[in-house]
Amino acid sequence: MSHDAAGLPEGIVGHHFSSLARQNEAMVLGMWLFLATEILLFAGLFVGYSVYRYQFPLAFAEGSRHLNLTAGTLNTVVLITSSFTVAMAIHFARTDRRIAAAVCLAITILFALAFLGIKAVEYTEHFHEHALPGKFYAFEKVMIPGAAMFYTLYFLMTGLHGLHVIAGMSVLSWILWRTLQGRYSSRYHTGIELGGLYWHLVDLVWIFLYPLLYLI
Amino acid sequence: MSESGPSGQASAVLHPGDEQEKPEHSAIPYVVVWIALLFFTVLTYLTGKQHLGQWALPIAMAIACTKSALVALIFMHLKDSSGMPRLVFVTALAFLGLLMFFTVGDVATRFRPATPAGAPFGTERSQPEGLLEHETPE
Amino acid sequence: MRLSEADSHALAGAPAAPSYLEDGTTVMSWINTRDHKRIGVMFLVGVIFFFFVGGVFALLLRFKLLQPGPFFIDAISYNRLFTLHGVVMIFLFLIPSIPAAFGNFVIPLMIGARDVAFPRLNLASFYLYVIGAVIAIWGMVHGGADTGWTFYTPYSSTSPTQVAPILLGAFVLGFSSILTGLNFIVTTHTLRAPGLNWMKLPLFVWGIYATSIIQILATPVLGISLLLVTVERIGGFGLFDPARGGDPVLFQHLFWFYSHPAVYIMVLPAMGVISETVCAFCRKNIFGYRAVAYSSIGIGFVGFFTWGHHLFVAGQSTFVGGAFGLLSMFVGIFTAIKVFNWVGTMYRGAISFKTPFAYICGFLYFLVFGGMTGIALATTSLDIHWHDTYFIVAHFHFIMVGASVMAFLAALHYWFPKMFGRTYPEGWGLVAATLIILGFNATFIPQFLLGNFGMPRRYYQYPEHFQALHVASTAGATLLAFGFLIILIYLAIALKYGERSAPNPWGSKGFEWMTASPPPTHNFDVIPTITQMPHDYRTHEPSGVIRVA
Numbered sequence: 056m057s058h059d060a061a062g063l064p065e066g067i068v069g070h071h072f073s074s075l076a077r078q079n080e081a082m083v084l085g086m087w088l089f090l091a092t093e094i095l096l097f098a099g100l101f102v103g104y105s106v107y108r109y110q111f112p113l114a115f116a117e118g119s120r121h122l123n124l125t126a127g128t129l130n131t132v133v134l135i136t137s138s139f140t141v142a143m144a145i146h147f148a149r150t151d152r153r154i155a156a157a158v159c160l161a162i163t164i165l166f167a168l169a170f171l172g173i174k175a176v177e178y179t180e181h182f183h184e185h186a187l188p189g190k191f192y193a194f195e196k197v198m199i200p201g202a203a204m205f206y207t208l209y210f211l212m213t214g215l216h217g218l219h220v221i222a223g224m225s226v227l228s229w230i231l232w233r234t235l236q237g238r239y240s241s242r243y244h245t246g247i248e249l250g251g252l253y254w255h256l257v258d259l260v261w262i263f264l265y266p267l268l269y270l271i
Numbered sequence: 272m273s274e275s276g277p278s279g280q281a282s283a284v285l286h287p288g289d290e291q292e293k294p295e296h297s298a299i300p301y302v303v304v305w306i307a308l309l310f311f312t313v314l315t316y317l318t319g320k321q322h323l324g325q326w327a328l329p330i331a332m333a334i335a336c337t338k339s340a341l342v343a344l345i346f347m348h349l350k351d352s353s354g355m356p357r358l359v360f361v362t363a364l365a366f367l368g369l370l371m372f373f374t375v376g377d378v379a380t381r382f383r384p385a386t387p388a389g390a391p392f393g394t395e396r397s398q399p400e401g402l403l404e405h406e407t408p409e
Numbered sequence: 410m411r412l413s414e415a416d417s418h419a420l421a422g423a424p425a426a427p428s429y430l431e432d433g434t435t436v437m438s439w440i441n442t443r444d445h446k447r448i449g450v451m452f453l454v455g456v457i458f459f460f461f462v463g464g465v466f467a468l469l470l471r472f473k474l475l476q477p478g479p480f481f482i483d484a485i486s487y488n489r490l491f492t493l494h495g496v497v498m499i500f501l502f503l504i505p506s507i508p509a510a511f512g513n514f515v516i517p518l519m520i521g522a523r524d525v526a527f528p529r530l531n532l533a534s535f536y537l538y539v540i541g542a543v544i545a546i547w548g549m550v551h552g553g554a555d556t557g558w559t560f561y562t563p564y565s566s567t568s569p570t571q572v573a574p575i576l577l578g579a580f581v582l583g584f585s586s587i588l589t590g591l592n593f594i595v596t597t598h599t600l601r602a603p604g605l606n607w608m609k610l611p612l613f614v615w616g617i618y619a620t621s622i623i624q625i626l627a628t629p630v631l632g633i634s635l636l637l638v639t640v641e642r643i644g645g646f647g648l649f650d651p652a653r654g655g656d657p658v659l660f661q662h663l664f665w666f667y668s669h670p671a672v673y674i675m676v677l678p679a680m681g682v683i684s685e686t687v688c689a690f691c692r693k694n695i696f697g698y699r700a701v702a703y704s705s706i707g708i709g710f711v712g713f714f715t716w717g718h719h720l721f722v723a724g725q726s727t728f729v730g731g732a733f734g735l736l737s738m739f740v741g742i743f744t745a746i747k748v749f750n751w752v753g754t755m756y757r758g759a760i761s762f763k764t765p766f767a768y769i770c771g772f773l774y775f776l777v778f779g780g781m782t783g784i785a786l787a788t789t790s791l792d793i794h795w796h797d798t799y800f801i802v803a804h805f806h807f808i809m810v811g812a813s814v815m816a817f818l819a820a821l822h823y824w825f826p827k828m829f830g831r832t833y834p835e836g837w838g839l840v841a842a843t844l845i846i847l848g849f850n851a852t853f854i855p856q857f858l859l860g861n862f863g864m865p866r867r868y869y870q871y872p873e874h875f876q877a878l879h880v881a882s883t884a885g886a887t888l889l890a891f892g893f894l895i896i897l898i899y900l901a902i903a904l905k906y907g908e909r910s911a912p913n914p915w916g917s918k919g920f921e922w923m924t925a926s927p928p929p930t931h932n933f934d935v936i937p938t939i940t941q942m943p944h945d946y947r948t949h950e951p952s953g954v955i956r957v958a
Contacts (some may be wrong), residue, residue: 370662
């Protein structure tokens with residue numbers, strides 16, 4: 056454990072910042088602004104969901120009942136736990152336990168893969184049942200107006216979320232690499248915090264997607 | 272914003288010249304939140320299976336909001352952060368609410384014939400099943 | 410003037426430091442730069458290029474409209490041209506024009522910083538702009554789109570033209586805009602010089618700050634709505650397709666949730682420019698600083714509550730329409746506060762009628778005229794008559810070309826010596842300004858009349874009795890084009906052969922003049938400490954600055 060500024064990796068403080076603290080503040084604020092744009096990106100889909108749910112309450116209830124609730128719940132548990140492991144990774148990084156931090160990050164990435172795997176199983180089921188969006192919809196069990204719209208929104212929302220899971224996984228892999236290089240410590244851990252923030256946002260979105268799509 | 276005192280800053284950022292000994296960072300809140308999140312997941316699963324009718328949505332949303340508040344405050348460190356990240360987060364949610372409010376408000380108060388075909392109150396003939404049948408991929 | 414030159418030199422430290430223009434002259438030193446000034450200049454070149462591209466499209470449209478019937482371009486090409494004119498002018502010119510070009514250049518100078526908070530992100534923003542532009546151009550070359558820049562479904566999901574690349578281009582450009590906005594917010598929060606608190610912040614920074622908030626909150630919604638149309642086109646998901654229970658009006662809600670606030674992305678920086686230049690050319694501090702600063706935030710905020718006025722005749726509910734009509738009028742309050750304060754600043758000021766001041770006058774006239782017609786349009790009953798007519802076209806051109814482009818030109822002339830250390834010919838500047846202001850009126854006042862007589866927008870043909878007004882409009886557009894060409898020519902010449910300017914040729918006490926013109930790469934040898942308001946002309950001290958030991 057180094058306790059002096061010289062112990063920090065090279066080039067961490069930009070020439071235009073007066074101090075590391077200032078730079079950290081800037082980075083955290085920048086990340087939150089980016090997360091705000093992510094929230095508003097999903098806002099479009101949540102609003103679309105609300106509008107069509109208002110117009111087709113029966114179809115949405117029926118469609119929701121034919122989703123794989125077990126898989127959805129399992130995925131919720133997986134993502135929540137992965138959020139927890141990322142939080143632990145940051146905790147370990149800032150208390151200078153590098154290996155523990157790396158292990159937590161690795162577990163998180165595995166959880167992300169598990170999430171995608173379960174999602175893939177679900178998608179395969181939908182393909183077999185022809186529970187597909189828009190003009191491809193031919194799911195025999197739910198043939199009421201608006202059912203295709205439910206599946207359109209289901210695929211759009213989970214699809215966009217899935218892309219974010221993949222993006223988050225890539226970010227976490229990169230941070231895992233930087234952790235193994237020993238970049239993060241009690242002196243400097245902003246990078247790993249930002250990666251964690253992104254992953255938590257992915258979790259936040261799913262916390263809302265789960266009840267909206269699977270439960271009601 | 273005003274409550275962003277030096278104590279709030281210190282846990283999020285570190286000054287290189289800062290020689291002060293920091294209190295040991297604790298992992299207990301994370302474990303507690305994780306267990307709480309799992310509990311709420313079970314709760315929302317169980318209430319969701321009851322099909323509570325008009326109460327289903329408010330209950331599920333209340334649970335989801337509680338869960339996300341826990342994630343945002345503890346996991347995402349909003350509890351210890353300075354005012355700006357909180358303001359940014361709340362503002363983003365407020366504007367999501369704004370978009371939702373007026374758009375759903377429009378659909379809910381609209382002159383009904385202006386609502387698209389296939390809506391539950393439309394006539395049988397305007398519903399899209401016929402279209403769907405002859406356009407199935409098989 | 411000479412006095413402030415000496416000041417600037419003293420403050421910039423040793424004059425030996427090479428300017429940002431001389432610090433590396435290879436192509437690589439430009440395309441791989443992290444310097445906010447160079448990125449600003451690259452954006453400036455980009456937006457000016459696309460301004461002329463969009464202008465050529467506009468001229469082609471105007472020349473076609475000389476004849477009521479078919480004339481030298483066919484109907485499909487006409488549809489493509491007005492679409493591309495809109496897309497290029499909005500996404501490639503207006504949105505990045507003042508924030509990305511001038512904002513990048515002067516904001517760090519104004520707040521006494523060495524760079525923006527995230528220089529690499531800033532460069533990424535420029536490259537996203539280039540990539541978005543390339544995708545959009547690819548789409549234009551391979552058939553273009555004929556949906557109008559608004560991409561309304563269900564036509565945009567079924568049109569046989571190349572809508573998808575244009576949508577994708579606009580999507581990427583949105584990301585560029587988000588990154589620029591994000592950078593400015595963080596920069597303003599974390600990189601202000603010692604002593605520069607929020608109530609001393611130059612009003613241009615306030616304007617850009619408010620703009621950035623809009624960019625952060627609104628642009629993602631545009632992103633998702635364009636993405637959804639693309640999915641609709643490629644996948645047939647039916648989200649906005651009435652035949653599958655979809656609601657096209659939902660698309661309009663999502664689209665205008667961005668695109669109405671986008672008007673304030675275009676006009677708030679313009680207002681910031683005017684707040685700076687009106688002080689500099691009247692030798693007077695702004696009248697009512699706080700009112701002008703807060704009204705920027707006010708416009709940014711209220712601008713989000715008005716999008717539904719684009720949907721008055723789209724099948725939107727009457728209640729929501731009424732609410733949006735009322736809310737739209739609130740924007741007028743904040744704008745009026747600003748106009749009042751600008752005029753108040755001029756009152757008993759020592760006005761020097763230079764080219765930028767001519768544009769300030771043009772700006773005020775166009776903003777008030779365009780704004781007043783906007784209040785009228787927010788009235789639902791009147792809007793039913795004017796909706797989708799040339800009246801609308803004239804109204805938003807008054808704001809977006811009238812106001813925003815006037816401010817862009819004011820900024821270009823005001824900051825030209827700052828950016829390039831050269832002066833432009835003042836006489837030609839005034840000639841061009843006169844041509845542009847006259848030409849603009851001649852172009853769009855006939856369009857107000859046409860709209861009121863019932864000429865719908867985006868129509869290829871029209872009844873013969875409208876021809877006189879159309880010819881007048883085309884004549885005006887030609888005049889306008891000559892004005893812009895004159896500017897392009899004399900500025901291009903000035904860039905190379907213009908007289909070397911004094912470091913502060915206007916004797917301005919805006920904070921960006923604290924350093925040399927053109928500034929050195931690191932902006933300041935010593936970060937200044939700010940003790941006064943910007944544009945404090947009461948004393949002969951250099952602009953609010955003391956040297957740090």
